[in-house]
Amino acid sequence: MSVFKRLSGFFSGPTPEELAAAKTKVQALINENGVVVFSKSYCPYCASTKRTLNKLGAKYVLLELNEIDDGRALQSALQEITYQTTVPNIFIGRKHIGGNSELQDIKDQLPELLRHAGAH
Numbered sequence: 001m002s003v004f005k006r007l008s009g010f011f012s013g014p015t016p017e018e019l020a021a022a023k024t025k026v027q028a029l030i031n032e033n034g035v036v037v038f039s040k041s042y043c044p045y046c047a048s049t050k051r052t053l054n055k056l057g058a059k060y061v062l063l064e065l066n067e068i069d070d071g072r073a074l075q076s077a078l079q080e081i082t083y084q085t086t087v088p089n090i091f092i093g094r095k096h097i098g099g100n101s102e103l104q105d106i107k108d109q110l111p112e113l114l115r116h117a118g119a120h
């Protein structure tokens, strides 16, 4: 890929094709896994979410968007699907939970939700 294309991609976001592929990937991840966390490895809110899920022994699929090639496209897809622009972006049992604040708000219900999602 040319330097120009890389730079314009950086400023303008994913192409329609990249966005469509990213949406398909997000939807498949949600459908096929009990818990999915879209995260960034340096994000303190994400660290808190991972700590909470780890403490509960939850089984979850983790994507560190800052470490994968299609991370920016996935974040745009998540924005279209959930209207949430930030990470962590959390799904349990195919349901959108929200970010870390929303996860912490339902901490008491998590063991039950995780069991239902087959992620315990």
Ligand SMILES: N[C@@H](CCC(=O)N[C@@H](CS)C(=O)NCC(=O)O)C(=O)O
Binding pocket: 040, 042, 043, 044, 045, 046, 085, 086, 087, 088, 098, 099, 100, 101, 102
């Ligand atoms: N209230 C949110 C805060 C999350 C947040 O601010 N995350 C930052 C990263 S630490 C973010 O997503 N910034 C925008 C970005 O990385 O694109 C939560 O509890 O999840």
